[in-house]
Amino acid sequence: MKKKIVLAALFILPVVVYLFFASGVNNFGRLPILTQKIAGISEMDPSVQLKNKITILGFLGNNVEKMQGNAFNLNQKIYKRFGEFNDFQMIMVVPEGNEEQVEEMKTELGKLSNVDKWHFAFGSENEIKTFFESLKTNVDLDENLATPNVFIIDKDLSLRGRTDDEDEGVKYGFDTSSVAELNNKMVDDVKIILAEYRLALKKNNADRSK
Template structure:
């Protein structure tokens, strides 16, 4: 019995995990590029860049307290699951003047998980609007320059999403107000893009070893 259990743990579980990720990539293919080359944020904050990073990009707006629940949802359902992956980061763009509220939010988030990959970039209203416009989505920022939507940006600064979503057709972002949207859609799409980069890395390593 013990030998059987050991065999299952050593061989069956890894095989099931591999088939899960492989089938996800095969069924969905690569996560579609919806907008190429969105603007970078490095000119707003020299310590943060979207280039060569897998980024979740969001816009908190000037009422940080109002968006606190959204940040907690995102932290618990997405960030905690993926933050250990190399090159993963979360970037929240916030109007200048909200530094103290952001500091409080980051402290509260830090009580739930490490916050080393939570990045907050402060910018003027025009800079925030310009960055958001570069995403070329079918949504808009509210009067406080915020939105509950967050967006997946790949290492080449392309906005990734769905072009055949069963509910919206084209799905540019994910609603952090909705735990179901984070659990059922964003988590799947994050798995796909991470698997895509993993497979590309393995291929590059294999090519080098030839």
């Protein structure tokens, strides 16, 4: 009888452990949707689009030079790590009239990495405010139409973030002035959403081959 119990335990225990961890991976494998279907950015600037891309979205405002340090942090900690993924991009929203400052920023960023997936969307003050409001976050743009926070937007134009962040509870964006926050939180969340889409792609390919 004891032998049967031992054999049963040896057989069942690995299965239970596998199911436990499989369930954990499945639950951890999706980054929560905080806002569904934000406004399309192409209506403001037809040269860029969010659809079918995993986007890191930021708002540089009228003082682009002041935000240069934030952009460098983002470039070094996020873009250089994930920029090689085909569907990954950076979009920074900037008020019209700052095109020259943006070109200067791109030149400086280009000294550190390839900037092919850095895109800049230009719009009027009202267009930028309306677009930002569609994110429905708990942060605000400052008087220059800027924020140090950047946001993860998925391929279906939904804002992704955290619902149980240890510091903020619901976390809509990531503070680019904090290297620690980019390293300790944003890197993990970008990994999750990229893995989510990779797994979905593998599943679709597997289903087609059946």
